[in-house]
Amino acid sequence: MVPPVLRKKRAPAPMWKYIEVTVVDGQRVLSCAAPLCTQYKGKSDNASRAKEHLLECAAARALHPDIRADVIGIPVRVGGTGAGGAGLHGSTGAEILPPLPPYVLNDWEQRFAMLIFGCGLPFSVFHSPEWRSMFLVISGGRFSGRGDPRTVGGARLDAASGEVMAHVEAAVRGADTAAVTVDGAGDVNGKSTYNVMVCLPKPLLLGSFRMGLTVSSAPNLLLSFRASLPASLLYP
Numbered sequence: 001m002v003p004p005v006l007r008k009k010r011a012p013a014p015m016w017k018y019i020e021v022t023v024v025d026g027q028r029v030l031s032c033a034a035p036l037c038t039q040y041k042g043k044s045d046n047a048s049r050a051k052e053h054l055l056e057c058a059a060a061r062a063l064h065p066d067i068r069a070d071v072i073g074i075p076v077r078v079g080g081t082g083a084g085g086a087g088l089h090g091s092t093g094a095e096i097l098p099p100l101p102p103y104v105l106n107d108w109e110q111r112f113a114m115l116i117f118g119c120g121l122p123f124s125v126f127h128s129p130e131w132r133s134m135f136l137v138i139s140g141g142r143f144s145g146r147g148d149p150r151t152v153g154g155a156r157l158d159a160a161s162g163e164v165m166a167h168v169e170a171a172v173r174g175a176d177t178a179a180v181t182v183d184g185a186g187d188v189n190g191k192s193t194y195n196v197m198v199c200l201p202k203p204l205l206l207g208s209f210r211m212g213l214t215v216s217s218a219p220n221l222l223l224s225f226r227a228s229l230p231a232s233l234l235y236p
């Protein structure tokens with residue numbers, strides 16, 4: 001039997017049910033279709049941003065409780081009918097669970113900041129749809145790993161970096177020998193940054209420093225290097 005020829009034309013992605021598209025001066029302009037939504041109106045034609053918004057929009061979720069599942073392509077499980085829908089329409093078998101209580105969400109977000117910071121993951125993963133959909137599937141549609149690097153900035157990142165640094169210091173203290181290296185790199189503003197690495201032999205980032213206007217002579221580098229080390233390591 002000859003297999004049917006695959007049709008090229010695909011149905012529009014589910015997200016477009018929840019986005020209004022208008023054309024202003026020849027440009028497509030996107031808005032969240034939820035009337036009470038004030039955050040996503042008249043935005044530029046960026047499907048990923050629109051999708052990210054729909055996953056977070058409380059106004060849209062109030063109208064369509066299953067919107068997150070629909071948008072990321074998880075078949076919606078209707079009313080607790082047993083073992084999910086594995087196999088159905090290529091389903092993942094994931095089910096959509098009730099929202100997380102705020103204190104649990106807070107804990108998940110802090111762990112997420114730890115994951116990013118402690119494992120040296122690039123912040124660009126926040127913008128990856130694959131990353132977000134993976135988190136949504138394993139969390140039952142309740143957590144997308146946060147959609148923006150700013151959501152793990154500030155206090156969350158301080159707590160995460162403090163915890164990671166405590167691990168690093170403990171590892172350095174416990175080591176018999178360690179090799180320390182300093183290497184220069186440019187940051188996004190074109191300023192040079194000196195990263196201080198310690199090898200136990202497992203390499204760990206111990207700190208970093210900048211010289212600013214100071215001349216990068218050997219004595220100056222040594223002073224900045226000493227200043228960048230955790231005080232607890234300098235004065236045991």
Ligand SMILES: [Zn+2]
Nearest residue numbers: 032037040057
């Ligand atoms: Zn919205």
